[in-house]
Amino acid sequence: MMREIYMLLGGLMAWVSLAWLRMLDHPSSFQVKDVRSWQLRRWAGRVMSCIGIALALYGAWQ
Numbered sequence: 001m002m003r004e005i006y007m008l009l010g011g012l013m014a015w016v017s018l019a020w021l022r023m024l025d026h027p028s029s030f031q032v033k034d035v036r037s038w039q040l041r042r043w044a045g046r047v048m049s050c051i052g053i054a055l056a057l058y059g060a061w062q
Contacts, residue, residue, distance in 0.1 A: 006059025013052030021045040 024042055 003059050003062045006062065007056050008059075010052045010054070010056030010059055014049050014056060015052075017045050017048035017052060021049065 021042065024038065024045065
């Protein structure tokens, strides 16, 4: 049961963070990309994506 939960949670987390990164790639203003907060959000999205993928792989491995 925990295996399915890990896989579902990890897959959902990775999918949402990748969609979030995709939205950040197309800002409404090109000046937004120079802002430090945009760079931090982009970094946080990458970290969340990696955690989600790792969680899904851990669930598949169990």
